[in-house]
Amino acid sequence: DQQVKQNSPSLSVQEGRISILNCDYTNSMFDYFLWYKKYPAEGPTFLISISSIKDKNEDGRFTVFLNKSAKHLSLHIVPSQPGDSAVYFCAATSGRFGNEKLTFGTGTRLTIIP
Amino acid sequence: GAVVSQHPSWVICKSGTSVKIECRSLDFQATTMFWYRQFPKQSLMLMATSNEGSKATYEQGVEKDKFLINHASLTLSTLTVTSAHPEDSSFYICSARVPLAGINEKLFFGSGTQLSVL
Numbered sequence: 001d002q003q004v005k006q007n008s009p010s011l012s013v014q015e016g017r018i019s020i021l022n023c024d025y026t027n028s029m030f031d032y033f034l035w036y037k038k039y040p041a042e043g044p045t046f047l048i049s050i051s052s053i054k055d056k057n058e059d060g061r062f063t064v065f066l067n068k069s070a071k072h073l074s075l076h077i078v079p080s081q082p083g084d085s086a087v088y089f090c091a092a093t094s095g096r097f098g099n100e101k102l103t104f105g106t107g108t109r110l111t112i113i114p
Numbered sequence: 115g116a117v118v119s120q121h122p123s124w125v126i127c128k129s130g131t132s133v134k135i136e137c138r139s140l141d142f143q144a145t146t147m148f149w150y151r152q153f154p155k156q157s158l159m160l161m162a163t164s165n166e167g168s169k170a171t172y173e174q175g176v177e178k179d180k181f182l183i184n185h186a187s188l189t190l191s192t193l194t195v196t197s198a199h200p201e202d203s204s205f206y207i208c209s210a211r212v213p214l215a216g217i218n219e220k221l222f223f224g225s226g227t228q229l230s231v232l
Contacts, residue, residue, distance in 0.1 A: 103160075
């Protein structure tokens with residue numbers, strides 16, 4: 001039972017354009033969401049997060065949007081840069097679980113075309 | 115940020131042998147570490163929570179006798195896959211939580227271990 005879904009396994013975007021990565025979840029108990037970025041041969045690193053009390057969180061070129069009614073979140077990267085090429089994982093958790101049990105999506109491989 | 119070292123990065127073993135994977139927090143003490151597994155085209159799945167000085171907590175469906183976790187010090191947790199079989203071939207990755215941090219931004223991951231069982 002995949003509670004966090006990233007339906008696009010890969011995405012290619014021209015440098016300078018906007019990259020939009022999508023994530024859907026099914027568990028209504030999730031109230032905290034995170035995006036991780038993973039380069040080859042490295043572990044995932046935290047990128048940005050959002051609490052369910054917000055619908056938007058911005059950090060530089062990265063913005064995460066949360067639509068609770070649709071159980072959908074998205075990560076926007078603008079402008080996209082070659083260094084953004086990586087696999088992006090969406091993850092979700094709940095304060096009720098102690099904020100430690102992350103449920104991950106399958107990841108989206110983003111390729112930025114120079 | 116904090117550094118978590120995991121090794122080996124890849125290992126090939128014969129069916130029936132045991133494999134040990136180490137996860138070390140290099141610049142902080144980790145009272146809690148997590149072990150995940152990822153099969154091809156699937157998501158990272160939490161296997162167990164490793165607590166220093168106590169028994170690990172396993173997720174439902176994970177065999178504790180097959181996946182032995184030891185967290186004997188504040189900087190080292192090990193995962194031993196006992197009597198490995200081809201179906202155990204997977205990507206294993208650990209993460210460690212910086213103490214006293216209550217938010218998930220304080221989770222740091224190792225680089226993972228690709229296990230192939232022949």
